[in-house]
Amino acid sequence: MTEWNNWGRCESVTPVERVRPSSVDEVSAVVRSARDRGLRVKAVGTGHSFTGIAVAPGVQVDMSGLTGVLRVDGTRVTLGGGTVLHDLPPLLDPLGLALQNMGDIDAQTITGATSTGTHGTGAKFGGLATRIVGATLVTGAGDILNVSETENSKLLPAVALGLGALGVLVDVTVDCVPSFGLRCVETPEPLELVLTEWTQRIAEADHFEFYWFPHTEAALTITNTRLPADAPTKPLSAASRWFDESLMSNTFFAGSTAFQRRFPGTTPRINRLSTGLTGNRAFSDKSYRVFTTERRVRFREMEYAIPQDQIPTVLREIKALIERKGWTISFPVEVRAAAKDELWMSTATDRATGYIAVHRYFREDPTEYFTAVETIMKAHEGRPHWGKMNTRTAADLAPAYPKFGEFLKVRDQLDPDRVFTNDYLDRVLGK
Ligand SMILES: Cc1cc2nc3c(=O)[nH]c(=O)nc-3n(C[C@H](O)[C@H](O)[C@H](O)COP(=O)(O)OP(=O)(O)OC[C@H]3O[C@@H](n4cnc5c(N)ncnc54)[C@H](O)[C@@H]3O)c2cc1C
Structure with missing residues (x-):
């Protein structure tokens, strides 16, 4: 059996068995057979969780x-359930449909993305799982369970974002929206101005986010405005897309990250240079081409959800931390927003949410940086992204989620023998 590695190269395992079912009955047989042999079962997506x-x-x-x-x-x-987001545009475009919102990349599976609460940005929009209106799930007993607004509807807010703990999602029904375009404006701006205007910016824009480059006073803001599908668009030319996304964001970034590892003293100057070289462009295109980009430079990431209005305070605390510690951090800090939702294990459950994500090159040890940032996040009622590095436990997470206890009851009901657990789920949900 070959070893499996995640994208961030921080998790690996050699499973006892690898199976590739092609029907719901086959999935059910896989679960029953594994349970009879005392083996655990886990559906995997494309391994993009950290x-x-x-x-x-x-x-x-x-x-x-x-x-x-x-x-x-x-x-x-x-x-x-195994559909990769990248494969959706050719399937949805001819139907005149699109995903309502997307994160930074499209390399994940629909069920992998929704099971960890993957989100994009937009104060009026929820994460991908908020659009799930139905699912077919194979439970820990190998039973096939349909969940929708009309069947087993009470389970929907748990099953739509279930951390892979409730069963294998054989299919999911996603409420899409009519196809649309996006106008994107990327601008380098003073960080303090962006922080001061944070609440106003996220309220006014459909999709607002920004990257702050440590060791600088600059933020790269990205403001996306939704356009009707038939509105004329001005896409990036193939050459400028290649320059910005392939050369600058991947090739140059890979080279400069490796260089900075050898010569950390150069990071502040390179970060200042990066804020000038990337951004400052405007274009429009189909939604999925604007929402997502390619990420070829490997990194590790921790992302926390905090109350939306605390973003400026927390970002300033992280900035002060980096200055105080004298670390050199080459990767920008990403800041986004999402609407509150009602999914029990969503990081945005019950509160309008702001997200702050910190990154480190995959060959660098992120522990010291991430631990210190996590301490700040905990002090601000932070909830960790389920797919991004954190050290939280069920005991300290339970008070952060109003429906944590109800989710555990559903887990007991659908997977009483813990066929779907693993060490991570034991830690964040309990055994
Ligand atoms: C470069 C990069 C960029 C990213 N950008 C964003 C972003 O913009 N926003 C954001 O929120 N996150 C982002 N992420 C995180 C990523 O979206 C999540 O970690 C997501 O879960 C990965 O999907 P996957 O298909 O790789 O799932 P995996 O990591 O393979 O699996 C995730 C979970 O889903 C479960 N699962 C998978 N398939 C099924 C199924 N059929 N039934 C039941 N459970 C299943 C797995 O068991 C596991 O628990 C990013 C990650 C990377 C590496």
Whole structure:
């Protein structure tokens, strides 16, 4: 059996068995057979979680045999659980549909992304899982369970964002929206101005986010405005897309990150240079081409959700921390927003949310930086992204989620024998 590694190269495992089912009945047989042999089961997506949430020491379920559009009902599209986000535009575009919002990349599977609470930015929009209106799940007993607004509806807020702890999602029904375009404006701006205007910026824009480059006073702001599908667009030319995204954001960034590792004293100057070389552009295109970009430079990430209005205070605390410690941090800090939602384990459950993400090059030890940032986040009622590095435990997470106890009851009901657990879930949910 070959070893499995996650994208960030911080988790690995050699499963006892790897299976690739192509029907719901096969998934059910896999779960029953594993349970009878005392093995645990874990469906994996494309391994883009930085935590051990997808680690499968027992039976690893490769979902790539269960993909594509299964049904369409108005804007509601039922997708095979293994469908990769990147494959959606050619499937949804001809239907005149699109995902309502997206994160930074499209390399994840729909079920991997939604199971960890993957989100983009936009104070009026929720994460990807908030659009799930139905699912077919294989439970720990190997039973097939349909969950929707009309069947087992009480389970929907748990199953839509279930951390992979409740079963194998064979398919999910996503409420899409009519296709749309986005106008994107990227501008380097003074960090303090952006922090002062944070609440206003996220309220006025459809999708606002910014990157702060440590050791500088500059933020790169990204403001996206939704356009009707038939509005004329001005996409980036192939050459400028290549220059900005392939050369500057990946090739130059990879080279400069490796250089800074050898010569950390150069980081402040390179970060200042980066704020001048990247950004400062405006274009418009189909939504999915604007929301997502390619990330070829490997890194590790921790991201926390905090009350939206605390973003300026917390970012200033992180800036002061980096200055005080004298660390050199080459990766920018990413700041986003999301609407409050009602999914029990969502990082945005019950509160309007701001996100702050910190990164480190994958060959650098992130522990000291991430631990100190996590301490700040905890002091601000922070909730960790389930797919990004954190050290939290069930005991200290429970008070942060109003429905934590109810989620655990559903887990007891759907997976009483803990067929779907692993070390990470034991830590964050308990055994
Ligand atoms: C470069 C990069 C950029 C990223 N950008 C963002 C971003 O912009 N916003 C954001 O919020 N996150 C982001 N992430 C995090 C990422 O979206 C999540 O970690 C996501 O879960 C990864 O999806 P995946 O398909 O790789 O799932 P995996 O990491 O393989 O699995 C994640 C979880 O889903 C479960 N799972 C997978 N398939 C099924 C299934 N069929 N049934 C039940 N459970 C299942 C797994 O068991 C596991 O618990 C990024 C990660 C990387 C590496």
